[in-house]
Amino acid sequence: MTPFTYVRATDAQTAVRLADSRHPGVRYLGGGTNLVDLMRETVERPTALVDVTGLSNEITETDGGGLLIGAAVRNTALAEHRLVRSRYPMLARAIVAGASPQIRNMATVAGNILQRTRCAYFYDQAGSRCNKREPGQGCDAIDGFNRMHAILGASPSCVATHPSDMCVALAALDATVHLNTAQGERRLPFADLHRLPGDEPDRDTVLQPGDLITAVELPALPLAARSAYRKVRDRSSYAFALVSVAAALAVENGTVTDVRLALGGVAPKPWRPLAAERALRGQPATEAVFRAAAAAELAAAEPLRDNAFKVELAQRTIVAVLGELAENGLAGGGA
Amino acid sequence: MGITVNGTAVELPDDPRVSLLDLLRDGLHLSGTKKGCDQGACGACTVLVDGQRILSCLALAVQYEGRSVTTIEGLGADGALHPLQQAFIEHDGFQCGYCTPGQICSAVAMIEELRRGVPSHLTVDLAAAAIPCSRDELRERMSGNLCRCGAHNGIMDAIATTYPAETHPGAAE
Ligand SMILES: Cc1cc2nc3c(=O)[nH]c(=O)nc-3n(C[C@H](O)[C@H](O)[C@H](O)COP(=O)(O)OP(=O)(O)OC[C@H]3O[C@@H](n4cnc5c(N)ncnc54)[C@H](O)[C@@H]3O)c2cc1C
Ligand code: SF4
Ligand code: FES
Numbered sequence: 086m087t088p089f090t091y092v093r094a095t096d097a098q099t100a101v102r103l104a105d106s107r108h109p110g111v112r113y114l115g116g117g118t119n120l121v122d123l124m125r126e127t128v129e130r131p132t133a134l135v136d137v138t139g140l141s142n143e144i145t146e147t148d149g150g151g152l153l154i155g156a157a158v159r160n161t162a163l164a165e166h167r168l169v170r171s172r173y174p175m176l177a178r179a180i181v182a183g184a185s186p187q188i189r190n191m192a193t194v195a196g197n198i199l200q201r202t203r204c205a206y207f208y209d210q211a212g213s214r215c216n217k218r219e220p221g222q223g224c225d226a227i228d229g230f231n232r233m234h235a236i237l238g239a240s241p242s243c244v245a246t247h248p249s250d251m252c253v254a255l256a257a258l259d260a261t262v263h264l265n266t267a268q269g270e271r272r273l274p275f276a277d278l279h280r281l282p283g284d285e286p287d288r289d290t291v292l293q294p295g296d297l298i299t300a301v302e303l304p305a306l307p308l309a310a311r312s313a314y315r316k317v318r319d320r321s322s323y324a325f326a327l328v329s330v331a332a333a334l335a336v337e338n339g340t341v342t343d344v345r346l347a348l349g350g351v352a353p354k355p356w357r358p359l360a361a362e363r364a365l366r367g368q369p370a371t372e373a374v375f376r377a378a379a380a381a382e383l384a385a386a387e388p389l390r391d392n393a394f395k396v397e398l399a400q401r402t403i404v405a406v407l408g409e410l411a412e413n414g415l416a417g418g419g420a
Numbered sequence: 421m422g423i424t425v426n427g428t429a430v431e432l433p434d435d436p437r438v439s440l441l442d443l444l445r446d447g448l449h450l451s452g453t454k455k456g457c458d459q460g461a462c463g464a465c466t467v468l469v470d471g472q473r474i475l476s477c478l479a480l481a482v483q484y485e486g487r488s489v490t491t492i493e494g495l496g497a498d499g500a501l502h503p504l505q506q507a508f509i510e511h512d513g514f515q516c517g518y519c520t521p522g523q524i525c526s527a528v529a530m531i532e533e534l535r536r537g538v539p540s541h542l543t544v545d546l547a548a549a550a551i552p553c554s555r556d557e558l559r560e561r562m563s564g565n566l567c568r569c570g571a572h573n574g575i576m577d578a579i580a581t582t583y584p585a586e587t588h589p590g591a592a593e
């Protein structure tokens with residue numbers, strides 16, 4: 086690790102001010118489970134850390150019937166919260182499908198959202214070329230081992246996936262991110278936070294250096310009480326997703342009246358398959374319709390040498406999760 | 421302010437780069453906590469912070485100012501083993517022993533998570549107050565601790581016999 090200074094902030098304004106006076110090279114520190122790891126590999130080399138685990142760790146109901154989740158809420162605390170379990174089961178399930186219990190006890194909501202890709206070439210500071218780590222260097226994954234990489238939304242400069250499970254649920258739930266920046270407070274739809282690589286793969290999000298996530302807000306979404314998260318991985322625990330699906334489905338008299346879908350493991354950002362959602366609304370809740378909707382989204386897939394299997398896997402997982410929700414309408418259940 | 425380790429006040433390192441794991445092992449010579457991967461993947465470095473299990477390899481020591489850390493040395497003592505330590509001996513819960521301190525710290529906090537009703541990936545009914553803990557559920561909840569020697573069956577037996585009320589009655593079959 087390269088040397089850095091460390092300071093703690095207990096409120097958002099102080100954190101932003103402390104960061105502002107330490108530019109450039111300053112980073113916020115959450116649970117450290119991603120940042121400390123990357124610093125040890127010298128992939129990240131901050132000169133100053135502002136510890137923001139002292140920010141709000143509260144989960145409160147909003148006037149509109151949604152939830153406001155403080156940026157420093159630990160992943161375990163979010164998954165075990167009574168209202169998350171009853172109103173947004175896909176979120177509780179997505180969190181407990183990720184990492185390990187120890188890591189979930191450390192990880193914060195903001196840190197989870199801003200965790201970086203697990204592309205092995207990105208981590209291999211000494212031995213590999215990576216445009217995300219060193220812009221312009223080239224990408225060793227495109228013609229390398231790319232079984233874990235993206236089939237949607239990638240670019241010729243970077244084909245890495247976003248690794249978070251929690252974010253897949255936040256994307257499906259139409260969450261909003263609350264920010265505190267040097268210019269003041271701001272809100273951003275979660276869907277607009279992460280960006281596709283294009284020709285700037287070093288920028289994972291639209292945030293500017295020093296922008297602080299203070300909270301995540303979930304809207305009231307009655308539909309989500311009937312929701313599920315399914316993750317397909319190489320082993321049954323403690324592994325990143327090959328493909329994952331978060332879904333909420335409302336069916337009346339055999340017709341899909343509303344749906345929320347998001348995919349993980351397939352794209353550089355938590356993927357909201359709007360084409361699939363459009364193909365579902367107002368249609369009969371049948372397997373044939375589910376299949377056609379998944380196919381409509383995956384028509385755009387551009388698999389690499391090692392990951393063509395993900396197209397079929399995503400197709401089948403979407404159909405399976407929707408089928409399960411349509412059949413038993415599990416509240417709090419599901420995969 | 422420093423941190424408390426096994427009930428004793430300890431000063432924090434001047435260098436913020438020092439992990440909690442390195443502070444424990446190199447600074448305090450508490451070598452019970454093990455370094456397996458140093459990157460969050462094995463669980464050998466698991467310790468308790470205010471009763472919660474965390475990975476000390478990914479924890480900067482300075483971040484834990486004012487907190488209370490318990491390591492395997494704080495759970496039991498020579499001649500006065502923690503009941504779970506005794507059970508690991510009786511049920512062949514280890515071979516080389518390298519993962520064992522992390523397994524035991526992890527299991528002690530895992531039981532508290534069960535008592536609190538924290539859901540896991542295998543929890544069927546998220547709304548249920550009490551979570552039935554099958555053998556598979558125990559394995560899932562301990563999946564953050566790898567054992568290269570494959571002592572997992574003994575580890576599950578040791579946990580299930582030590583905590584019969586929290587683990588499913590059939591868990592120790
Ligand atoms: C072995 C292993 C396996 C894992 N498996 C999974 C998995 O299966 N699924 C999964 O989803 N995740 C997995 N993870 C990743 C884990 O979920 C993340 O490391 C964790 O969520 C990051 O949270 P943190 O609080 O520790 O973030 P940190 O490491 O502290 O920070 C991450 C980033 O967020 C920034 N940041 C933190 N807080 C703020 C804020 N308030 N405002 C602005 N920026 C901020 C930091 O500057 C940093 O860039 C795994 C991790 C490990 C080590
Ligand atoms: S896929 Fe992206 S992160 Fe991986 S090596 Fe290529 S540029 Fe780097
Ligand atoms: S040494 Fe910490 S998880 Fe392996």
Ligand code: FES
Pocket residue numbers: 513514515516517518519520566567568569570571
């Ligand atoms: S007993 Fe050897 S690693 Fe577990």
